[in-house]
Amino acid sequence: MTQMIENSMRVISTNREMAQACRDAEKPVGLVPTMGALHAGHLSLVDQARADNLTVAVSIFVNPTQFGDSKDLDRYPRDLEGDLEMLRRHGVDLVYAPTVDQVYPEGFDTWVDVGPLAGKLEGLHRPGHFRGVATVVSKLFNLMQPNRAYFGQKDGQQTVVIQKLARDLDMGVGVVVMPTIREADGLAMSSRNVQLSPEQRQAAPVVHDALFQAYMLWSGGERDGNALLSAATEVLQAEPRVDSIDYVSVASMTTLDEVEHVDGRAMVSVAVHMGPVRLIDNIVLE
Numbered sequence: 001m002t003q004m005i006e007n008s009m010r011v012i013s014t015n016r017e018m019a020q021a022c023r024d025a026e027k028p029v030g031l032v033p034t035m036g037a038l039h040a041g042h043l044s045l046v047d048q049a050r051a052d053n054l055t056v057a058v059s060i061f062v063n064p065t066q067f068g069d070s071k072d073l074d075r076y077p078r079d080l081e082g083d084l085e086m087l088r089r090h091g092v093d094l095v096y097a098p099t100v101d102q103v104y105p106e107g108f109d110t111w112v113d114v115g116p117l118a119g120k121l122e123g124l125h126r127p128g129h130f131r132g133v134a135t136v137v138s139k140l141f142n143l144m145q146p147n148r149a150y151f152g153q154k155d156g157q158q159t160v161v162i163q164k165l166a167r168d169l170d171m172g173v174g175v176v177v178m179p180t181i182r183e184a185d186g187l188a189m190s191s192r193n194v195q196l197s198p199e200q201r202q203a204a205p206v207v208h209d210a211l212f213q214a215y216m217l218w219s220g221g222e223r224d225g226n227a228l229l230s231a232a233t234e235v236l237q238a239e240p241r242v243d244s245i246d247y248v249s250v251a252s253m254t255t256l257d258e259v260e261h262v263d264g265r266a267m268v269s270v271a272v273h274m275g276p277v278r279l280i281d282n283i284v285l286e
Contacts, residue, residue, distance in 0.1 A: 223262045
């Protein structure tokens with residue numbers, strides 16, 4: 001079914017209608033895949049898609065197959081009506097908001113394996129996560145046939161995985177990676193930030209501080225990967241409200257392998273826990 005709202009934005013929940021709408025749309029089509037609970041980071045992707053394309057489509061789907069913990073899936077924030085109002089104001093043409101059984105109908109059992117990239121960093125701590133991401137993104141690309149798709153650098157490993165996915169499978173979709181949008185204190189915008197307590201929110205910018213410490217060393221000429229890693233780790237360990245650190249990484253932007261010597265593009269990335277919230281962030285050295 002399609003709901004017509006102001007600005008002629010169409011909200012579509014079925015595969016067949018969404019595919020037809022994209023076929024009929026003026027080209028090029030820009031797609032912004034999201035899980036909803038939208039914030040300024042998502043809207044920056046929407047605005048870029050609006051600038052680059054004649055039609056802008058946004059998907060809102062909390063993808064269960066990329067959650068390893070059902071409690072984490074249940075906790076994920078949802079605000080469809082608020083999301084739709086924001087998207088209308090930003091000139092979106094099509095919104096795909098399917099149910100789970102539209103994306104994964106009964107008997108669904110075909111998955112996309114993106115190889116070794118999926119087993120590093122996030123993949124080590126969230127087994128199966130990127131299988132779910134790659135599968136749902138493949139379905140969106142196949143269904144909607146966008147010319148371009150927009151993702152934020154905040155999910156750094158995800159951008160590397162999706163770029164390789166589109167390239168390896170000749171999907172014909174240009175994957176556009178946009179800069180991380182941050183709060184005034186440096187915290188990367190995330191739908192999960194609302195789950196932080198006031199005390200945790202006050203401490204959360206330490207994640208960016210740790211990355212920035214590594215970046216400043218690199219800017220000063222340091223190229224030893226272990227030295228950059230140690231500098232970032234020390235900043236995180238000094239904050240008592242960081243409950244645990246999943247990883248601190250200095251890795252190649254191509255392979256995501258850890259690098260002992262930074263030569264070319266590299267990504268410093270971290271994942272930490274503060275109470276029930278897992279925060280990830282990264283900064284690219286280039």
